[in-house]
Amino acid sequence: MIEHWRWSSLAAAALIAGCALQPLPDGGCPCPGQPPVAPRSNALEPVDFGALTGWKDGEQAAAWPAFLASCQALRWREAWRGVCARATELRSPSDEEARRFLEEYFTPWRLANSDGAIEGLVTGYYEPLLRGSRAKATPFVHPLYGPPDDLLTIDLSAINPDLRGMRLRGRVEGKRVVPYYSRAEIARGAAPVAGKEILWVDDPIEAFFLQIQGSGRVQLEGGETLRIGYADQNGHPFQSIGRYLVERGEIQLAEASMPAIKAWAAANPKRLEELLNQNPSFVFFRELPLADPASGPVGALGVPLAPGRSIAVDPRYVPLGAPVFLATTFPASATPLTRLVLAQDTGGAIRNPVRADFFWGFGPEAGAQAGRMRQQGRMWALLPRDLKPAPTGPVTP
Numbered sequence: 001m002i003e004h005w006r007w008s009s010l011a012a013a014a015l016i017a018g019c020a021l022q023p024l025p026d027g028g029c030p031c032p033g034q035p036p037v038a039p040r041s042n043a044l045e046p047v048d049f050g051a052l053t054g055w056k057d058g059e060q061a062a063a064w065p066a067f068l069a070s071c072q073a074l075r076w077r078e079a080w081r082g083v084c085a086r087a088t089e090l091r092s093p094s095d096e097e098a099r100r101f102l103e104e105y106f107t108p109w110r111l112a113n114s115d116g117a118i119e120g121l122v123t124g125y126y127e128p129l130l131r132g133s134r135a136k137a138t139p140f141v142h143p144l145y146g147p148p149d150d151l152l153t154i155d156l157s158a159i160n161p162d163l164r165g166m167r168l169r170g171r172v173e174g175k176r177v178v179p180y181y182s183r184a185e186i187a188r189g190a191a192p193v194a195g196k197e198i199l200w201v202d203d204p205i206e207a208f209f210l211q212i213q214g215s216g217r218v219q220l221e222g223g224e225t226l227r228i229g230y231a232d233q234n235g236h237p238f239q240s241i242g243r244y245l246v247e248r249g250e251i252q253l254a255e256a257s258m259p260a261i262k263a264w265a266a267a268n269p270k271r272l273e274e275l276l277n278q279n280p281s282f283v284f285f286r287e288l289p290l291a292d293p294a295s296g297p298v299g300a301l302g303v304p305l306a307p308g309r310s311i312a313v314d315p316r317y318v319p320l321g322a323p324v325f326l327a328t329t330f331p332a333s334a335t336p337l338t339r340l341v342l343a344q345d346t347g348g349a350i351r352n353p354v355r356a357d358f359f360w361g362f363g364p365e366a367g368a369q370a371g372r373m374r375q376q377g378r379m380w381a382l383l384p385r386d387l388k389p390a391p392t393g394p395v396t397p
Helices: 010-016 060-074 078-090 095-105 183-187 204-213 241-247 258-267 269-276 364-372
Strands: 021-023 044-046 106-111 120-127 129-133 142-145 152-155 166-173 176-178 197-201 215-220 225-233 283-288 310-312 323-329 336-345 355-362 374-384
Touching (some): 060 078, 060 095, 060 323, 060 336, 078 095, 078 374, 095 106, 120 204, 120 215, 142 204, 142 283, 197 204, 197 225, 204 269, 241 258, 258 269, 258 364, 323 355, 336 355
Parallel strands (some): 129 215, 310 336
Antiparallel strands (some): 021 166, 044 106, 106 374, 120 374, 129 197, 142 197, 166 176, 215 225, 225 283, 310 355, 323 336
């Protein structure tokens, strides 16, 4: 994550893809206190491991560190306690040992969308690097804000248990709760965000894409690098600026990518604010520790994301922390990408059973891969044999 309203080519997907009701946990927000849920059974069908495309050829051991990280968050859950204890004992298995372990203790469940389709969209996201300053000074004039004091969050399950996993964001106006300020209203100065600036960066379009990614790093002039992560969001639904450009004939649908939008922004600086304000969603940040530069940002599960082994999912169908076998292709390619990954994050645009956002890691190369990734793929959730999907879900196992 890390809310993830990320640029993934979620930007290509989301790009072209009120008080808002939003599921918990928010895409990408670090929420280690949120329990995983059991998936909805009508989205899953149990199958044999032989039905998993490329299962026998996969390098399952490479995903083991990410699996053990998931277990740090899951081991207190009854359905996961036993398998996580055994996985920890296995420590550093070979591919064959990892494969045998998973086949012994897990059942693969093939995911399908509501229309019965077993293929769905797989996009990518990454952790970007921006240039910035702690003080406003040219060229660092574009703020990254922390959460404002008047932003109200209501957990609706406290009012109605049937609304578990949903929350409302807004603000108090008199005796009423009304929608929080939109991006355009925040830009006009309507929201009390003065004094909430945590950093200033030099590029408004990069700041916008940082909000879509949900997390990133900012390099200060003195050379220090900081990690910035999602803290909260204004509650408005994400709207695609790429779709806006396509609908107005500014770019072609086939060109709707992060580089294309950045190129348009560079060529049309006077229209940039108008473009960005088409997306009313606005993300607030917080500074996070960066003790280990090799470590990924913390995802919705509350553990660091592993490049190439962590994905964001819709937690209504895939419980956070679960192993997932993914069969897709590399970005803009027909080359197979089949591997064991871990459901460790969520995302604002990750909605549907067969829907994943693939974490590529940090830096320009990861960004290039993420920006081009808009593939079709299949997914199988690997669930402990004692964990059965809920008939109406989501419910706690």
